[in-house]
Amino acid sequence: MTFKKLMMGTIMFASACASIAHADDVVRIVTEGGYAPWNFVKPGGQLDGFEIDLAKDLCDRMKARCEITAHDWDSLIPSLNAGQTDAIIAGMSITPKRQEVIGFSRTYAAPINTFLVAGDSPLGSLPGQGKNINLDTDEAGAQALVKELTPLLKGKVLGVQGSTTASAFAEKYLVNVVEVREYKTVDAHNMDLMSGRIDAVLANAVVLKQSMKDPSMQEAKMVGPTFTNGVFGPGIGVGLRKSDSALKAKFDEAITSAVKDGTVKKLSEKWFSVDVTPSE
Structure with missing residues (x-):
């Protein structure tokens, strides 16, 4: 079914x-x-x-x-x-x-949100790994980190689920940095990530962790900082x-x-x- x-x-x-x-x-x-x-x-x-x-x-x-x-x-x-x-x-x-x-x-x-990339991605060493950015209390830190991420993300394609807080984050912080591609489901953008049609995804870290249990996703890895509050609510x-x-x-x-x-x-x-x- x-x-x-x-x-x-x-x-x-x-x-x-x-x-x-x-x-x-x-x-x-x-x-x-x-x-x-x-x-x-x-x-x-x-x-x-x-x-x-x-x-x-x-x-x-x-x-x-x-x-x-x-x-x-x-x-x-x-x-x-x-x-x-x-x-x-x-x-x-x-x-x-x-x-x-x-x-x-x-x-x-x-909620905790972060980036996911394929295992062999050049984005595998995004700065901010292990750091959590509270967008309510550290907006300056968020802007500084985005500035640091920009040279690496520039021109890349980022997948997000449409009408979600991930898409709101991308629209606010990354709209002039990456091409944002919206999907109906997390599974859909994960599939495009692993097939090389996009460069990274941004989503709830718990959901991404669960996705990585699938054999087709075992080479994927979460990279960069985690984000809470702010546009994530x-x-x-x-x-x-x-x-x-x-x-x-x-x-x-x-x-x-x-x-x-x-x-x-x-x-x-x-x-x-x-x-x-x-x-x-």
Whole structure:
């Protein structure tokens, strides 16, 4: 079964707990299903990943009956605002641009982003390796690093997933340095990277680390600095309609509880081998 066909269907789970008062007594959660290990579709057709486990846990804490559906990334916000779904749990970073059209819960994960290149790439020794740049507190450092990266990146082709914080970073910092090529999925730009059609990709470091487990990606390597905050936002949260204040309050309370009792840490270490727990 192809991924496209899976996206046209509905894949759901329901907690065994009593439902909360909401549309049809069901919280309709939507995810992408193509962003491993955050969320993905297993060969048998079931959704899995960090966010699927977390969604189930949050629904239990909210005493909610939930269903989750996998949709194309570009349709997540439109379907939410059209009233077709109630919540987005899909590795979606909280950004000012997105906050113009939807609301968010508090953060449930802290995103880290970096570059990936093929193993024999001349970009294999980008400066800044091992350094993390917080774009909120070290904008000067970010600009200085971009200046240092410019001679190496000039004229290269950078792949990013469209309508993501990675594309926002490229537009702000690298638009006059590289040719930015947008893709529908991470898998698509990774495929072009390994086939030599692009020179590097920029994406969530956890997702890239997972991609490198594929035999076709074993020669790839993450290079240069990591980036947080700024255009990448304060973290990843549940996307909600701005009018759903009651549902936001329930998600906020459930996420805070899962952070405090170590559940988010446990799940992030299970799926990522690193702790992406946000600050409380």
